[in-house]
Amino acid sequence: MVNSDLSTFSPSERAGHGQTKTFESLPAGSKIVVAGAGVFGGWTALLLQRKGFNVTLFDCWGPGNSLSSSGGETRLIRAMYGDNRRYFEMSLHAWDSWREIEKATGTRLMHHTGILWMFDTKGVDMVDQMITVMEERNHPFELLTAGKARLKYPAINMEGLDNLVFEKQAGYLEARKACGVINSLFIKEGGTYRQGQVKPGSVRNGSMTDIYVNDRKLSADGYVFACGPWLKQLFPELFTHFISVTRQEVHYFGVSPSYVAQFEQLPPWINRESGEFFYGIPGNDYRGFKIAYDKRGKEIDPTTMDRRADQKNVETVQRFLAKRFPKLAGAPLVESRICQYANTPDGNFIFDVHPDAGNVLLLGGGSGHGFKHGPVVGEMVAGVLSGNRPLDLVFAIPSDFTRGV
């Protein structure tokens, strides 16, 4: 089961939309273990700590490590999600929290460069949906014809493109750096971080009584498993059929010194042609011209996957570069990063209580678009654990997917 590439850009609503279930909250001061210091677990730990819980955060390899989905240099931030207004609102809300962290730590993480969305004639439905939502919510954008875009962005070959939308406040986040910053803030505000591998422990009378950290038993009042692509291995009875973990490649190309200024000024872009997505971030921290072919790769094990670039994938992006950014034809590949998406069938995240253990929350299913939403996800968990909000069933694991290993 592998979801479609479109679900990253415009997830459909999962059944359960508008419905909630209650969760037995825990009083402030309760001991909570969070497993996983990626963007979901990192924000969750910080916001639980701020609610007065006694939080210990564990990660096998460290916050924003190179194996994790959050470990890339950069991640796009956008509010545009086709006609999905839920993620539109979540994105805008998350930007405020990212800004708060930037202010609290004096670190720049967000870059509101804008994003140029480029579509061929077949993209017209998505463009119409985007425009409807942006107009409805007063979200600033500019609609460009191919002719107008050619004048504004001479480095891009506009051939075959028909609909271009510049989403003015979108941009990118410095991802790996952000995970480290959140973790430092969490520790500064009284949280405990330890490196260690967490394994679920015994379940008795509807609760998990303990967990194992590096094979040593440890008990807490509540447990949050925010292990991204590893959730599937930790809870196969729940996620074997619900999460697919796919290989995703990102490549960086060197730009000739004659063109570097021109390319670094380009905004991040998303190109949809014949139903396929490519995207890129031209210039961050002098890493080169980042580009990805956003097709789901094969299913992998995130711990043991061979992270060398696949020649076919490199050739696909080189062909695309030569066509869409002709001055980059033949540009040298300077770096590749191989990562993974934790996909759900519809692209919606997972935030649910374990069906057999009422004190265990499960968090993940980023589906290739989760990074920007880290603060909102953390806020949901902190709200549910402290009893201020119910669990939204739109992020629940549908019962027909569980127990079917």
Ligand SMILES: Cc1cc2nc3c(=O)[nH]c(=O)nc-3n(C[C@H](O)[C@H](O)[C@H](O)COP(=O)(O)OP(=O)(O)OC[C@H]3O[C@@H](n4cnc5c(N)ncnc54)[C@H](O)[C@@H]3O)c2cc1C
């Ligand atoms: C190539 C690529 C491009 C992407 N582009 C974008 C984008 O442009 N915009 C966007 O918003 N999102 C994007 N995403 C998606 C986004 O990065 C993910 O949705 C997000 O990082 C998921 O975070 P997470 O915390 O759920 O998982 P992870 O970041 O994988 O974190 C899980 C953590 O759990 C730890 N862990 C695992 N098992 C255990 C255990 N047993 N005990 C303790 N710790 C454990 C791991 O070490 C890891 O640190 C992209 C993802 C990829 C791979």
